[in-house]
Amino acid sequence: MPQPAVQSPEWWRDRLYAALRRRSAETQRFDDYYECEHPLPHLHERARDPFRRLLRMSRANYMELVVDALVGRLEVAGFQSDVEGDADRAAWDLWQENNLDGGSQLGFLEAAIRGEAYMLVSPPAGSRSGVRITPEHPTQVITEAVPGEPGELAAALKLWVDDWTARLCCTVYLPDRIYKFSAPEPKYGEQPQWVRREVAGEEWGGRNALGDIPFGVLTNRPRMLQPGASELRSVTGIQDRINKTIADRMMTQEFAAFPQKWVTGMEIPVDENGQDIEPFDVAVNKILIAEESGAKFGQFAAADLTGYLKGKEADVHDIAAITSTPPHYLLGSMVNLSAEALKAAEAGLIHKIYQRRRFLEEGLERTMRLAGFGASSARIVWKSPEWxxxxxxxxxxxxxxxxxxxxxxxxxxxxxxxxxxxxxxxxxxxxxxxxxxxxxxxxxxxxxxxxxxxxxxxxx
Incomplete structure (x- = not known):
């Protein structure tokens, strides 16, 4: 089958589809960690089934706390302009009309988990008289910048499964044109068999009314030559350590926390087959009685869980240090902390929030520019993250x-x-x-x- 010409709609479709699938697979584990779908702690294969209930109970989801501590303080308060007129009011009205108080939070959350999220700007169409702005999930949208021009997008792809037809659909956005394709949903490992997707009343390869790629990119912690990265990238291994420590502690509680009893100086009864019979049904609400005068009772020391608790606490402190999350957020303990101590504990988180906002702001400003507001009339105003x-x-x-x-x-x-x-x-x-x-x-x-x-x- 001949390869599409470079930078043709089909070339961009195949290129961006492959990049989107690859990135979605790489970032899925961060989504799983946020949703508390952690890998079960390792045990020998013979032991996994009997102890699977305990393993599921061992997952303590600190990853959700790390992300929510950041996203919870990312809130847009409005827009500020330096030009005459009511451009800032108009920008805020558009923000409210598109329900972006909540929509922006969804974008910030997905960017913190998977590294990037998107805001799609759609021009007026049909019965809709105004511009529409919607948050887009990073498993459904991907963009590519012009080489050497990071802020200028060359193309974008939006991918989804049509619930009505069960077909895989995609739209390729180029600066001047928009191309739509569909395919039967492929089996795992297979490539889609794309065909043109015709929409009634639309020309295939229709004009891009915005004259630009209609996406604002919300990027979390990017680096030079690298895209955005998840907030959880450096701490999933520590989360696994915590889960293993909790699993070991629960095993110990299950089998060694209840002190084992011992008795000497008494005869062990046997059954009719000569097999020893356990002489006592031990329980916390029962008393052991023996008729032999020389019988002595005792118990072994209960298992000490202190080491497990301290090990878990040390791992939580590691998460706090690496992610700049205040330790009292993760440990849930606040004992006689002064206002100055609380402020010092949150200093790292506040600094991280200001740093993350710089890159998110670029995506929001591009979104508002696409919606018709110039850079001078759509400067983002954030709510203060400091308490x-x-x-x-x-x-x-x-x-x-x-x-x-x-x-x-x-x-x-x-x-x-x-x-x-x-x-x-x-x-x-x-x-x-x-x-x-x-x-x-x-x-x-x-x-x-x-x-x-x-x-x-x-x-x-």
Whole structure:
């Protein structure tokens, strides 16, 4: 079968499909770890089936905590523009119309788990009069940049299975055209047999109305020459260690935590076949009694679980150190911690959040530019990831106000969104206008200057 011409729609389809399948397979394990589908701790094959129940109980999902500690503080508050007009208000209205308070969180979550996620911008079509923006899963979308121009996308592919027809569908996006294909869903290891997907009322290879690849790429912790990476990349091995430690501890609890009893100085009864009979049914609510006067009872020491508990705690501290997650998030213990100690414990997480936001912001800004808002009119405003008491914050703002810092800046430092700041400014202006109007009506307005001494009075 002849190979498609380089950079033809079929060439991009096959190239991006292979890259998407490869990346999805590589990142699936991070998704499994986040969903607590960890590999069961290793045991000898003969022991796995009898102890499978204990192995399933041994999975403590610290990976979810690591991701949620980051994503929970990534929240877009609004947009800010440096141009005249209401561009920031229009951008925020578009954000709200597309339910992106929640949609952006979904994108941030998938980017933190798998390294990348996407925002698709669709121009007005049919009965929809406005631009539509939707979060897209990294197992369904992939993009490729122009060589030497990382910020300029050359092509993109969106892949999905049509629930109505059970066919595999894909759309290839090029800067000037859009091409649609479909194929019977292939068996494992087989390549799809693509054919053109005709849509009623559309020309195949129709014009790309945006004139650009319609995706904003949300990238997590990228590197030069490497794409985004999962937050869990460095700690899945430690999670496996924790699960193994918990499994060993549960085995010990199951078979050695209950102290074994012993008895001497008594005759062991036998059955009719001469086999020894266990003389006691040992339980925590029963008493052992022997008729022999020389019988002595005792018990072995219970198994010590301290080593298992300390080993697990040490591994959790490793996760906290590597991922900059505050230890009290993972250990669930806060004992007499001062505000300064809490702030110091979260300093690493706050720094990581600011770092991650820089790259996520690039994808969001590209998304808003595709939606019709230029870079100067769609600057992202984030909610502060730092938690402070109101007393600390008010004290700092009062001190800043004595230095002549404008009130709008103080409101922003307080954590107000651009929309709240605009509303507060309008309320202040309305209050000032009413106050000035009231003073004039009561005769407290500006009075005319008194005439100079010796000058004729007004009207003379």
């Amino acid at each position: 402070r008491t109101e007393g600390e914050l008010v004290d700092a703002l009062v001190k800043m106000s004595t230095l002549g810092v404008p009130r709008e800046v103080l409101w922003e430092r307080w954590g107000a969104t651009p929309q709240e700041i605009e509303r507060w400014r309008q309320l202040s202006e309305d209050a000032l206008s009413r106050a000035v109007g009231g003073d004039l009506a009561a005769g407290y307005g500006p009075k005319p200057e008194p005439a100079p001494t010796g000058a004729p009075a007004a009207g003379e």
